[in-house]
Amino acid sequence: MTTLTISPKIRPDHLDRLALIYVRQSTPLQVREHTGSAARQYDLAGRARDLGWPTERIQVIDQDQGRSGASSAGRDGFQHLVAQVGLGRAGAVLSLEASRLARSCSDWYRLIEICALTNTLVIDEDGVYDPTVYSDRLLLGFLGTMSEAELHWLRCRLLGGKLEKAREGRLRFRPPTGLVHDAEGRIVFDPDEQVRHAVGLVFDLFEQSTSALAVVRHFAANHLSCPTRLWGGARHAHLVWEPPSHNRVLAILHNPAYAGAYVYGRTKTRSQSLPGEEPRIKGRTRRVRPEDWPFLIPGHHPGYITWDQFQRNQRRLDENRTSPAEDHRGAPREGLALLQGIVRCGRCGRPMTVRFLKDGSIPSYECNSVHSRYAGATCQSMRGDEIDAAVARAFLEAMRPAQLEVSMAAFDRIAARARQLERQWELTLERAGYEAELARRRFVAVDPENRLVARTLEREWNDRLAELERMERDATLRPRLANRLVDPEERRRVLALAQDLSKVWHAPTTLQTDRKQLLSYLIKDVTLSREDTTIRVAIRWQTEACTALEVPRARRVYEMRRTDPMVVARVRALASEHTDRQIAALLDQEGLRSGTEGRFTTEKVQWIRYKHSIKSGCPDGPAACRGGYRGDGRCSVQEAARQLNVNISTIAAWCRAGRLDSIQAVPHGPRWIRLTPEVIAELRRPVRRHWSRRCGA
Numbered sequence: 029m030t031t032l033t034i035s036p037k038i039r040p041d042h043l044d045r046l047a048l049i050y051v052r053q054s055t056p057l058q059v060r061e062h063t064g065s066a067a068r069q070y071d072l073a074g075r076a077r078d079l080g081w082p083t084e085r086i087q088v089i090d091q092d093q094g095r096s097g098a099s100s101a102g103r104d105g106f107q108h109l110v111a112q113v114g115l116g117r118a119g120a121v122l123s124l125e126a127s128r129l130a131r132s133c134s135d136w137y138r139l140i141e142i143c144a145l146t147n148t149l150v151i152d153e154d155g156v157y158d159p160t161v162y163s164d165r166l167l168l169g170f171l172g173t174m175s176e177a178e179l180h181w182l183r184c185r186l187l188g189g190k191l192e193k194a195r196e197g198r199l200r201f202r203p204p205t206g207l208v209h210d211a212e213g214r215i216v217f218d219p220d221e222q223v224r225h226a227v228g229l230v231f232d233l234f235e236q237s238t239s240a241l242a243v244v245r246h247f248a249a250n251h252l253s254c255p256t257r258l259w260g261g262a263r264h265a266h267l268v269w270e271p272p273s274h275n276r277v278l279a280i281l282h283n284p285a286y287a288g289a290y291v292y293g294r295t296k297t298r299s300q301s302l303p304g305e306e307p308r309i310k311g312r313t314r315r316v317r318p319e320d321w322p323f324l325i326p327g328h329h330p331g332y333i334t335w336d337q338f339q340r341n342q343r344r345l346d347e348n349r350t351s352p353a354e355d356h357r358g359a360p361r362e363g364l365a366l367l368q369g370i371v372r373c374g375r376c377g378r379p380m381t382v383r384f385l386k387d388g389s390i391p392s393y394e395c396n397s398v399h400s401r402y403a404g405a406t407c408q409s410m411r412g413d414e415i416d417a418a419v420a421r422a423f424l425e426a427m428r429p430a431q432l433e434v435s436m437a438a439f440d441r442i443a444a445r446a447r448q449l450e451r452q453w454e455l456t457l458e459r460a461g462y463e464a465e466l467a468r469r470r471f472v473a474v475d476p477e478n479r480l481v482a483r484t485l486e487r488e489w490n491d492r493l494a495e496l497e498r499m500e501r502d503a504t505l506r507p508r509l510a511n512r513l514v515d516p517e518e519r520r521r522v523l524a525l526a527q528d529l530s531k532v533w534h535a536p537t538t539l540q541t542d543r544k545q546l547l548s549y550l551i552k553d554v555t556l557s558r559e560d561t562t563i564r565v566a567i568r569w570q571t572e573a574c575t576a577l578e579v580p581r582a583r584r585v586y587e588m589r590r591t592d593p594m595v596v597a598r599v600r601a602l603a604s605e606h607t608d609r610q611i612a613a614l615l616d617q618e619g620l621r622s623g624t625e626g627r628f629t630t631e632k633v634q635w636i637r638y639k640h641s642i643k644s645g646c647p648d649g650p651a652a653c654r655g656g657y658r659g660d661g662r663c664s665v666q667e668a669a670r671q672l673n674v675n676i677s678t679i680a681a682w683c684r685a686g687r688l689d690s691i692q693a694v695p696h697g698p699r700w701i702r703l704t705p706e707v708i709a710e711l712r713r714p715v716r717r718h719w720s721r722r723c724g725a
């Protein structure tokens with residue numbers, strides 16, 4: 029400060045306005061530890077006084093202590109400063125060096141431009157700059173660039189060191205629960221047996237059920253909890269036990285650390301904001317695909333599973349996804365459709381979806397992705413029950429040699445799983461007992477006179493005892509080990525049954541999910557194509573071998589209701605010399621059935637004639653036809669009597685007298701009369717009036 033001389037750049041109009049002193053240190057740690065730097069920055073007030081500003085016009089802006097200058101966002105002090113400069117209230121901005129004001133070029137240039145507009149000086153330890161002067165502007169610009177570059181190099185050096193450590197697997201970050209750092213910084217198994225067992229159980233259950241959700245369900249059904257070891261903070265390394273969520277199980281299954289691999293760069297976070305913009309809460313974090321992991325060291329530390337098993341699990345989890353766009357088959361679900369997830373369209377190759385017909389008892393396979401995505405037509409759809417049965421038959425045929433092995437393995441699995449659960453419970457109870465005992469010992473050890481502490485410890489002891497009691501209660505709720513293990517007698521029985529896998533397959537106790545799971549072990553996919561009368565089923569086995577089947581096509585509802593062509597032909601043959609009522613009676617006599625499986629009626633025959641354009645002789649047209657006419661246009665005696673408004677006996681007399689054109693197929697058989705409009709006009713009797721009805725009214 030002693031070297032300072034009053035600069036000619038400072039004019040009275042500058043001194044009439046404020047001198048703003050900007051004080052900032054990047055991190056709270058610097059604020060706490062590097063007090064010398066802060067003192068130097070506050071000294072700038074003295075400097076402003078020396079330069080001629082009166083004390084009341086010197087303003088120190090220090091809201092931004094502990095904030096990085098990488099961006100103006102979140103720096104209220106800097107924004108206040110820019111506002112003051114913009115309003116023309118500041119004569120000069122003082123800062124220890126340019127980097128204190130801004131480490132981002134965009135913030136810096138904006139400030140310099142506003143300073144130039146409002147004729148504000150920029151003053152640092154080395155000198156006084158007037159942004160309206162070209163050479164000063166150039167220099168200030170250069171200072172800003174250097175300041176940003178400095179930050180960049182700093183970052184590069186830090187990041188470079190970090191990546192170098194990661195390359196060698198020495199960069200330490202939080203190990204997943206179940207693994208811990210030992211005293212030398214190596215990753216080892218968690219010393220807590222219960223934690224190890226719980227993590228191991230997740231992998232074992234997944235191995236058996238191949239579904240993360242099934243693992244969650246299993247934990248929930250058995251009242252088991254999953255541990256999380258806290259990291260950092262006051263409760264560092266504490267264990268929290270809670271029932272695992274689906275996400276928690278997925279996180280465990282996706283974490284390569286459990287397979288003994290050191291991986292750095294599993295996720296990538298990209299900032300969502302431009303420099304200088306208000307940053308969002310978090311950048312967007314994306315999972316990096318395993319093949320793109322930048323640093324992967326298999327066999328870095330002991331693991332719960334092998335690397336092969338890890339990769340298998342990833343493939344399995346990938347297939348379990350249900351998004352229809354990709355090639356995922358989805359985990360086996362409880363629905364009836366046996367081929368859910370493995371069925372493909374034989375026409376276009378897309379995966380087919382399942383829909384349920386009627387009351388949900390009949391599955392139907394549909395290729396509707398074109399329909400649902402592009403509003404196109406559904407490619408093909410077909411009833412699934414016959415197809416399922418055919419595939420199941422083929423599957424059971426293929427399974428025959430392996431039956432015994434499968435059943436033995438299943439028993440071993442049931443037993444192993446039951447024992448694992450039992451062990452997990454033992455460990456849980458042991459821990460609760462230990463914690464209660466520990467709390468008791470702490471309470472006993474404290475000086476009884478120290479009431480404050482004693483009270484707290486007593487409460488803790490009580491809590492632990494209550495926790496232990498709850499655990500024991502939960503433990504009694506779980507299914508007994510003996511119930512979960514299969515006793516030898518039952519084992520023999522089931523084994524005998526297993527000799528005939530088809531019985532087990534069809535047993536009502538066998539779950540549909542189990543059937544699908546079994547199926548997926550052997551079958552990769554099934555391709556369906558609908559032909560005229562059959563459905564071609566192509567089974568691709570896991571071995572890439574193919575089996576082709578043909579299943580007769582189930583008739584569609586409208587096909588089932590459609591009238592038999594034979595019936596139509598018969599109606600056509602009968603139509604010219606019979607009325608509709610007669611045709612219905614004849615068809616019934618001949619044992620024919622209508623499309624809806626019922627007897628024929630006049631209306632049904634009329635419909636068939638109308639539908640198949642079989643000529644009716646009725647002059648009233650099909651809508652008003654009462655069925656008294658034959659196809660050749662002749663009508664019955666009754667119909668003639670109705671039309672001419674006379675008795676039937678009069679009609680018979682007229683026929684005999686030749687006044688009406690009639691034919692008789694057999695003597696004494698029914699007469700068929702041709703009524704022309706002229707005949708009707710000549711012979712029709714006027715309608716008699718109904719006196720009685722009028723009087724009654």
Ligand SMILES: [Zn+2]
Pocket residue numbers: 373374375376377378395407408
């Ligand atoms: Zn298709």
